Amino acid sequence: MASCLIAGDRLVRALAPGGELEPEHLPRKLRAELEAALEKHKGGDRPRASARLVPFRLIRDLHQYLRERGSTLYLHELLEGSEIYLPEVVKPPRNPELVARLEKIKIQLANDEYKRITRNVTCQDSRHGGILNDLGKEVRSVKAVVITIFNFIVTVAAAFVCTYLGSQYIFTEMASRGWRLRAGGWPSPEPGVFPPQRILAAVIVASVVGLAELYVMVRVMEGELGEI
Structure with a gap:
């Protein structure tokens, strides 16, 4: 002053x-x-x-x-x-401990920023396989995807076939009742009605199973991406 x-x-x-x-x-x-x-x-x-x-x-x-x-x-x-x-302002000497602590914090922040930037960078070490190791990981990933798709198709197809074959007993029972009603004077069911109903039931069950499988696949993929 x-x-x-x-x-x-x-x-x-x-x-x-x-x-x-x-x-x-x-x-x-x-x-x-x-x-x-x-x-x-x-x-x-x-x-x-x-x-x-x-x-x-x-x-x-x-x-x-x-x-x-x-x-x-x-x-x-x-x-x-x-x-x-106006006299020259003389700055007081800085505390050496504070300066050392600030430098340590700067180095730590720089290391954290470097790790964040290089988080998705894959280091290739020739001593541990190098490119062949990465190729093996990619092959295993593709294999896992193919197996998942194959299991999905087999599960949906099996649900369709099981529902279609199992529904014949239900519709056969309905058909036998229809014939008994015919003997009592009721009109008989028209031919070709039961197979489309069996296909429709099989498609519905297969769709439900397929949606459930897709939901499970999406949740598993989200978990794997979160770990990456």
Whole structure:
């Protein structure tokens, strides 16, 4: 935070003998402090600006004194050419333990990002089979898919055949009842009605079984993809 200003030539001339502040009869203490602030670092190899650092406290005291005397000499005129002194901010040294911890966290985050990027990359090591090992995995995957499709077809076909063959007993019983009703005066069933009904029943059962098999296949594939 700024607490001083670099006095301009106007303020230096006003405090000099015969200057504008001499008729104001400044208090001895205030004049001594102002002159000491202007002359404190004078000489040596220091730049002249560094010898003109005047604290704000002295400037306030000077302004208060001029106001009390009703002087026609205004402070903004005396401060013409002056500048606020902003000291260089000195950064405190960083904690070595904190720096080491931050570097460790950065390395860990970089490793995690690298693992995420290379998660689906397959390393081919000639000592463990290389391309032949990958080819074997692909062949086993294709074999598993073919076996799954074959099992699906066999299951659906078996459900269709079993339903079609088993339904003949049901429809035979219905046919025998139809003949008995005919003997009692009821109309007989039309020929060719029972086989289409047996096919329809077999198709329905096979469709239900096929849907169930598809559901199981989808759930298994989702589990395998989740593991990948």
